[in-house]
Amino acid sequence: MTMERDSAAGTAPATDVHEFVVVSNEPVADGVWRMRCHTSVAPLLAPGQFVNVAVPGDAAHILRIPLSFSAAHASSETLELVYAVVGEGTRRLSGMHVGDVSTMVGPCGNGWALPTRGGRALLVAGGVGLPPIVACARMLAEAFVGFDVIVGAQTSAKHVEYLLDELRRMPPGEGCDCARKVLVCTDDGSLGTRGFTTDVMADLIADRPYSQAYTCGPTPMMAGVARLCEKRSIACQASLERMMGCGFGACSCCNVALTVGGYALCCKDGPVFDAREVVW
Ligand SMILES: Cc1cc2nc3c(=O)[nH]c(=O)nc-3n(C[C@H](O)[C@H](O)[C@H](O)COP(=O)(O)OP(=O)(O)OC[C@H]3O[C@@H](n4cnc5c(N)ncnc54)[C@H](O)[C@@H]3O)c2cc1C
């Protein structure tokens, strides 16, 4: 199966089925797992794209699981997925062992774009919206774009500490003569600020200038981030989640309502959208 996609930058790698071999699979926070796997799709992925993973086992469960990635290492062909166990598919994914083999479809969708204006970027992640935000941070760091990050979770135990450390360690970049902030919050106040990412963001954007925001997490959170950006004329890219069937534009089950009217497909036109294009 090969599905061609167009790309503004030229011909994008074709979406195809790739085998993967599990290298490690372990819990990294409460209900959150990290799988590292060896797969030929890793060098083809751009930050913010996703893969559609087949979990072997129950024939009654035929749908693949769409997952973003936190890291894709081209030279070692290694991919890192960080996923919450929320239902049958992700529960069975967490049961895969080192050496187990399956397939994933990818690269899927369109990823993050670098800022078109100079200045500093702000990244806002909620829950398991964090993996694609970490991939975005790496993209910005490699382009010397300075950024700060806000990461929210329900409670301390659900924060993926090693990813927070990776964000803190990334090179500073440009856009503001100030140190990187990685601000953490929780709904219950058990780690960092008590409250939502949008509360933390409202304070931060009053203090520091940003030209671009990137966000991924629960839809109400991203809607709030988009509103704050609109008020301050900050460009905003949001990575949306929809229930998905095929993952490559064939089944029309992942509609995103657009402000100009009509619908886009989250899997093919997204998952990253300009926040102003989306009806929140
Ligand atoms: C582009 C994309 C990237 C994603 N990246 C990640 C990621 O990096 N890490 C991660 O933990 N999760 C990610 N998800 C969500 C993940 O795909 C779902 O949690 C997973 O498919 C649930 O499968 P399941 O069989 O375990 O649960 P199910 O039994 O199918 O569902 C359990 C619960 O999760 C909800 N759910 C199922 N699928 C989705 C979905 N696609 N979007 C939102 N809610 C869903 C259901 O409504 C239900 O409440 C992503 C989703 C998309 C569309």
Ligand code: FES
């Ligand atoms: S999941 Fe089939 S069109 Fe998007």
